[in-house]
Amino acid sequence: MPWPHAHMGTREILRMFAMQSSAFAPLVLAVEFVERVVILGVANGAVASAYLAVAGERRRSSPPRRDRGPSPALVPAPEPDKSRAANLPRPVSKAHMTRISVAETIRFAYTFAFGQIGAIIGLVWLPLLIAALLQFLPYAIGTAYPPDASNAAGATGAALLNLAFVAATLVLYAMNCVSVTRQALGLRQGAATVHFPSAGRNGACSRRSSFAD
Amino acid sequence: MFAAIVICGLITVSVLMFCLLVATIPTRVAGAPDLLGAVAALAGLCAAVWITLRLVFFVPPVVVAEERIDLPRAWMLSRQNFWRIPRLCSRQPSPFC
Numbered sequence: 296m297p298w299p300h301a302h303m304g305t306r307e308i309l310r311m312f313a314m315q316s317s318a319f320a321p322l323v324l325a326v327e328f329v330e331r332v333v334i335l336g337v338a339n340g341a342v343a344s345a346y347l348a349v350a351g352e353r354r355r356s357s358p359p360r361r362d363r364g365p366s367p368a369l370v371p372a373p374e375p376d377k378s379r380a381a382n383l384p385r386p387v388s389k390a391h392m393t394r395i396s397v398a399e400t401i402r403f404a405y406t407f408a409f410g411q412i413g414a415i416i417g418l419v420w421l422p423l424l425i426a427a428l429l430q431f432l433p434y435a436i437g438t439a440y441p442p443d444a445s446n447a448a449g450a451t452g453a454a455l456l457n458l459a460f461v462a463a464t465l466v467l468y469a470m471n472c473v474s475v476t477r478q479a480l481g482l483r484q485g486a487a488t489v490h491f492p493s494a495g496r497n498g499a500c501s502r503r504s505s506f507a508d
Numbered sequence: 509m510f511a512a513i514v515i516c517g518l519i520t521v522s523v524l525m526f527c528l529l530v531a532t533i534p535t536r537v538a539g540a541p542d543l544l545g546a547v548a549a550l551a552g553l554c555a556a557v558w559i560t561l562r563l564v565f566f567v568p569p570v571v572v573a574e575e576r577i578d579l580p581r582a583w584m585l586s587r588q589n590f591w592r593i594p595r596l597c598s599r600q601p602s603p604f605c
Contacts (some may be wrong), residue, residue: 337600339568345596346569349585395592401599469512476572 331423335475336408336415343479344403349393407479417487418474422467429460429467512571515579516564523559527552562586565593 408415433439438453474490477483530552566582574581586593 334600341596341600342565343569345589345592346566346573346585349566349589350569350573395589395596397592397595397599400596404600465514472568473572476568480569480573482573 328420328423332412332415332419333408335419335471336412336479337404339472339475340407340479341400341404343476344400344407345395347480348395348400411478414478414486415475418478418490419471421489421491422470426464426467429464433457433460512567512577515577516567519563519579520560523563524553524556527556527559558590561593562590 433453433456436456438456470491474483528549562583563579563586564582566585567577567579570576570578570582570585
């Protein structure tokens with residue numbers, strides 16, 4: 296007789312057994328939340344560290360940037376002679392020759408994720424909470440499984456609603472990525488209690504509504 | 509960043525579809541052996557992974573730090589670092605573990 300939960304992973308089986316006991320349910324939710332925070336911190340920290348390694352100098356200890364211009368680490372060196380500019384090697388040509396140090400990048404990623412876990416939690420907890428609610432909402436309002444498959448209009452409406460929920464969740468994950476990447480790049484420093492960034496021009500995070508930042 | 513994520517997703521899907529479409533051309537030629545089609549499909553898949561990793565990996569920090577979606581810049585930054593990107597990804601915790 297085949298194992299009835301063969302389609303489930305080990306983590307799903309453990310979670311199912313833990314969630315059946317109401318005493319463990321908050322613990323499982325807390326572990327899930329910390330897991331997502333660590334994943335966000337490590338992933339964005341690694342990418343930010345690799346970017347700083349190949350794009351130029353590291354500015355992790357620099358003060359946060361307040362102006363709206365490009366990052367100072369990415370501003371090319373001033374060219375004294377414009378007529379020779381075409382013949383001079385561009386700074387980016389040096390940048391893409393730089394190799395990523397895997398060990399240093401991973402070390403920075405885990406140091407960033409666990410060393411600044413309080414700041415990361417403050418940056419991401421509100422979007423994560425809203426995303427969790429949005430993921431739960433289709434099951435709450437009954438659009439996850441349309442009751443009548445023959446009702447094409449109802450199924451289409453439910454599918455569109457689910458698509459809207461998925462898009463909103465994606466926007467919230469993008470907000471989290473922006474916040475954590477800014478923290479990892481050194482463009483933002485310090486702790487945060489509640490943070491809810493908003494998209495500005497060119498899709499980048501250019502304005503933020505920080506309640507108690 | 510949302511636009512960057514959408515663009516990255518579209519790039520991934522487009523590159524994968526294009527590479528697999530190109531790779532399956534030999535299988536549609538009459539008399540082509542199955543092995544050739546399998547090798548071509550594998551090559552197309554590898555090309556899709558290569559293009560996607562090089563295009564997508566540096567997009568988030570480029571968008572955040574330079575405040576524009578610059579795919580050529582992301583492609584250029586990952587030059588000579590392609591084999592390090594999977595090594596970096598393999599050392600990170602995965603939500604699918």
